[in-house]
Amino acid sequence: MKLILYCQHVLGMGHYMRTLEICKALAEHEVVLITGGAVVDAPVPAHVREVRLPGLMMDSDFQGFFTTEPNRSVDSVMAERRSLLMDLFRREKPDRLLVELYPFGRKKFRFELDPILRSIRDGSLPRCRVVCSLRDILVEKEDVRAYENRVITTLNRCFDGLLVHADPALVRLEETFSRVDEIAVPVVYTGFITSKPPAQARQRIRESAGIPGDARLIVASAGGGKVGGALLQAAADSFPLLDSNTWLCIFTGPFMDPGVFQSLESRAAAESFHFDPQTGSSVHSRLRVASFTPDFLSWLAAADLSVSMAGYNTCMNLMAARVPSLVWPFAQNREQRLRAERLTRFGGLDLLEDADLEPERLAGLMKGRLLHRKRPDPRLDLEGAANTARWLADSPEMRR
Numbered sequence: 437m438k439l440i441l442y443c444q445h446v447l448g449m450g451h452y453m454r455t456l457e458i459c460k461a462l463a464e465h466e467v468v469l470i471t472g473g474a475v476v477d478a479p480v481p482a483h484v485r486e487v488r489l490p491g492l493m494m495d496s497d498f499q500g501f502f503t504t505e506p507n508r509s510v511d512s513v514m515a516e517r518r519s520l521l522m523d524l525f526r527r528e529k530p531d532r533l534l535v536e537l538y539p540f541g542r543k544k545f546r547f548e549l550d551p552i553l554r555s556i557r558d559g560s561l562p563r564c565r566v567v568c569s570l571r572d573i574l575v576e577k578e579d580v581r582a583y584e585n586r587v588i589t590t591l592n593r594c595f596d597g598l599l600v601h602a603d604p605a606l607v608r609l610e611e612t613f614s615r616v617d618e619i620a621v622p623v624v625y626t627g628f629i630t631s632k633p634p635a636q637a638r639q640r641i642r643e644s645a646g647i648p649g650d651a652r653l654i655v656a657s658a659g660g661g662k663v664g665g666a667l668l669q670a671a672a673d674s675f676p677l678l679d680s681n682t683w684l685c686i687f688t689g690p691f692m693d694p695g696v697f698q699s700l701e702s703r704a705a706a707e708s709f710h711f712d713p714q715t716g717s718s719v720h721s722r723l724r725v726a727s728f729t730p731d732f733l734s735w736l737a738a739a740d741l742s743v744s745m746a747g748y749n750t751c752m753n754l755m756a757a758r759v760p761s762l763v764w765p766f767a768q769n770r771e772q773r774l775r776a777e778r779l780t781r782f783g784g785l786d787l788l789e790d791a792d793l794e795p796e797r798l799a800g801l802m803k804g805r806l807l808h809r810k811r812p813d814p815r816l817d818l819e820g821a822a823n824t825a826r827w828l829a830d831s832p833e834m835r836r
Contacts, residue, residue, distance in 0.1 A: 438530045451474075528565075540574055573770070601748075686700055745763065758814070
């Protein structure tokens with residue numbers, strides 16, 4: 437079976453990483469992955485052909501596009517993308533099209549998606565089954581009625597199924613979308629999407645990084661890095677208040693503001709080799725900064741505490757690694773806070789408020805978490821990628 441997966445990451449990289457997990461689970465099939473945001477240094481599975489459209493990203497207010505290529509206008513990029521997509525579908529003739537988020541989001545990509553969907557529906561393009569791939573929680577909209585009208589119309593007219601990557605025991609779609617009963621296509625909960633930590637990840641990471649076996653490791657992260665700089669700076673400011681047997685590794689994300697990254701990197705570099713008066717020798721820094729690692733889940737498995745944002749991928753990684761966690765939800769919309777609040781019921785995860793980012797307060801919270809060592813015990817379906825691949829292959833309830 438040939439599948440085309442369409443995924444556009446326009447601010448962070450969570451959507452892209454989640455789609456890669458689905459790609460991995462489709463190893464028995466021919467997969468074409470269509471992307472078009474900033475490059476993410478993550479390995480693409482060998483059975484996947486990634487087709488990168490000319491890049492479009494969105495500003496932090498989600499108000500407008502900008503191009504990832506210098507000296508190109510947004511209009512010219514949009515026109516080229518539209519043409520490339522149409523040619524691709526004519527050439528590939530897929531059996532399935534999995535569209536990430538649209539029509540629940542990515543409204544600004546209608547310029548290229550709607551022509552494809554219309555052409556599949558009216559037979560101008562070879563027919564294929566069209567499925568929406570949807571995150572657990574939707575962000576709030578200003579005009580809810582108009583938004584839900586548009587979603588229902590497009591979904592019922594152009595799609596054959598809706599896969600919700602969540603466990604309904606934690607959160608249901610109707611909590612953030614009021615008209616689920618008007619959806620005419622099958623709605624399937626796949627479970628949450630995350631990989632599992634590799635065997636022996638804790639030992640491997642600690643040995644390769646030179647972290648002593650009895651040391652306590654904190655991993656601080658900010659997803660893609662477009663937001664979260666304040667959290668990482670607070671973690672770095674708090675670090676000197678922790679004892680000398682604690683290590684901190686900060687992953688900023690590839691899209692972190694360069695000034696923030698450079699500030700954190702300089703702080704780590706200043707401590708790279710310092711004199712230890714107790715031993716009379718130089719020791720390696722216990723503070724490290726990196727922009728990204730494709731082995732992030734292994735780092736979480738090696739950690740005694742995670743300090744992070746509360747995005748979908750990070751939260752599910754935290755649950756899979758069962759690492760004690762402090763999370764600071766993104767405040768611009770309800771998504772991260774709602775998810776994090778629900779996850780606190782499994783223990784081992786606490787929310788940070790803005791006031792908690794004061795260095796002494798954050799240091800105290802980190803010390804408390806390291807002392808009590810309570811790990812999350814998530815009673816959740818975390819097999820979303822495998823379940824998605826299975827459903828796409830079997831398509832037991834496809835409407836057409």
